[in-house]
Amino acid sequence: MQRIGIIGVGEIGRAVVEGLRARGGGSPEVFLSPRGARTAAELAGRYEGVRVCADNQDVVDRATLLIIAVRRDDHRQALAGLRVPADRTVVNVMAGVGNEELRRTLATEAPLVHAIPLPTIRDRRSMTVVHPSHPEVDAFFEGLGGALPVPDEAAFNVLSALTGTLTAHYAYLATLTSWAAGHGIGPQDAERYVRGLFEGVGRSLGDGARSLDRLAADHETPKGNNERIRTTWFDAANAQALTQALDGLLTDLS
Template structure:
């Protein structure tokens, strides 16, 4: 059984623990199962996981997490990462899995004097349901196997390519803002907010199912959901015109620059 330590137990770390536990709790081979040791940071979440996942327990310190783990997941805020690492002694034979946004491997290495293996990942909340595809850099067989239990992974060829995937994760709230704008239009036409939300949820949940249950290229899904001269095509062409596409690309470029540290 592989022991995974989590330093920082927020939403993403909790999702990983719950997803891995659900995926492997019935696996017969001990080497294919995981136990979890948790940082005392965020005591409420750590206590909840320890109470609901029988293979999870809370440690007295972050260093104890390191000492008891083979894989160490660092899941703290970017502004906390350096201070947290500077307080730890991580041996060379450990693997540090960094879920810290925007902190490149060379910056992490500055706080890791024993040079353990470092793998960066971008886990998303869907790993709780084992449906999240996680970005990874560099390639690492043990981490790829772990992420396979959570929905799979894609491995970036280099850190710049990894950062492009990081930039695209900034689009999630904009997706919900798109839906919010549609419901607001319905309200302006006289619908109650609750009814508008209910209808739009029902409209778009089926599209999520399509994404989850098919491997149809996304470009083909656009065509599959509109007919020539139809209403879907009309709105798509009038709203997602060249200027709007360019604005979205420019926004992604700005996020990418921020992720890579090439702008303030």
């Protein structure tokens, strides 16, 4: 059976472990680095078959599929001196660290796959972008919500840039909540209502039979409230500003 090693047990590392254990029976053994010691210890205490290793090399030695999830600025120091045999499969989930840079750091001939798992992987709802396609890695992420292999690094970077919009979405919802509170709605009631509105939107996204444009149209009536906000706030200038922000991020990622 596959043995999973995770070096860097932060939010994504935790979500991977929780997603694996949410699958029920037949979950692989998981070996965690002591980096992120509190989280690693908590996960090992909660789940059978999850262990904290003595050091990062111990993780490499025990795992068949190795997930590298340390922070970009820390990766050279964290991975210095590691010996990664060619029969391991390495999954690089570090934003801004390409596979060639990681290969130079690790000095390994092992296959490297870049991936973008999101925290929703804990609920097995994360569509994980991978490059290049690799049978073992594709199957691993299919079991955690889905895998989306892309043909090249350029496509990977475009989808990576899209993940940079997530917290802007939360900030948008927080702005709506603050606006309502400023007009006399209790903050808790305002937040509860906004959450309910957009949880419904999230569920509608599961309807793959309708395009995003179709979903927008189905939520609008001519000259209605939704059309008014879309056309007066999210106008051409606003859309262009978003496009420019994404272009700038893509340039840095590339």
